[in-house]
Amino acid sequence: MPRDVKVKICGLTKPEHVHAAADAGAVYGGFVFFAKSPRNVSVELARDLALEAPVGLAKVALVVDADDATLDAILNHVPLDMLQLHGKESPARVAELRARYGLPVMKAIGIAEPADLAQIDAYAGAADQLLIDAKAPKGAALPGGNGLSFDWRLVNRKYWPLPWMLAGGLTPDNVGLAVQMTGARQVDVSSGVESAPGVKDAALIRAFVAAAHA
Numbered sequence: 596m597p598r599d600v601k602v603k604i605c606g607l608t609k610p611e612h613v614h615a616a617a618d619a620g621a622v623y624g625g626f627v628f629f630a631k632s633p634r635n636v637s638v639e640l641a642r643d644l645a646l647e648a649p650v651g652l653a654k655v656a657l658v659v660d661a662d663d664a665t666l667d668a669i670l671n672h673v674p675l676d677m678l679q680l681h682g683k684e685s686p687a688r689v690a691e692l693r694a695r696y697g698l699p700v701m702k703a704i705g706i707a708e709p710a711d712l713a714q715i716d717a718y719a720g721a722a723d724q725l726l727i728d729a730k731a732p733k734g735a736a737l738p739g740g741n742g743l744s745f746d747w748r749l750v751n752r753k754y755w756p757l758p759w760m761l762a763g764g765l766t767p768d769n770v771g772l773a774v775q776m777t778g779a780r781q782v783d784v785s786s787g788v789e790s791a792p793g794v795k796d797a798a799l800i801r802a803f804v805a806a807a808h809a
């Protein structure tokens with residue numbers, strides 16, 4: 596089975612789902628540090644989950660406009676492999692955090708219309724990769740993790756000077772088409788592998804990874 600599409604399972608909160616993701620063949624596992632999220636984890640829980648992660652599952656911390664003290668508390672206690680910045684972090688802030696923590700940084704970019712793509716170039720040289728996600732609706736409590744997709748034709752075969760990952764409303768049923776339409780080599784999912792908000796489902800995780808690899 597071809598495995599060239601890399602999968603990230605985000606919003607892990609239980610050891611069994613960390614293992615389900617790794618066993619299924621996901622290469623990234625995400626921990627959400629954002630109080631308003633149903634997937635929010637404490638530093639202590641994230642540390643336990645990260646220590647559970649087998650070699651081969653890169654551990655990603657998702658933060659939203661986090662301040663230095665919050666980031667220090669996370670990064671001093673949790674063994675991590677990547678930072679996902681899912682707020683309004685500027686290119687300068689992205690570059691600053693990348694230099695300070697010495698970890699690869701993935702910057703989320705919300706997309707709803709063609710004009711949203713214009714901001715991407717400013718992050719070349721600041722971020723290591725991009726997360727191309729659906730823009731959250733006005734007034735949404737969460738800037739991501741809403742199970743909403745965007746018009747994939749907007750990113751059809753786009754060339755950007757840094758690697759990118761597709762996110763937003765992906766499910767086991769639509770990830771194959773999403774990959775086909777966008778040419779994404781990496782995909783990220785949260786809501787689409789849950790039985791209820793914040794409740795991951797091991798069977799859905801397996802189905803998602805299998806569909807992405809197919």
Ligand SMILES: O=C(O)c1ccccc1N[C@@H]1O[C@H](COP(=O)(O)O)[C@@H](O)[C@H]1O
Binds near residue numbers: 634657737785
């Ligand atoms: O998952 C969350 O709770 C979350 C909270 C705040 C910012 C981002 C969040 N999740 C990220 O959003 C995208 C898409 O999620 P979904 O599959 O549409 O539910 C994904 O990258 C998550 O990492």
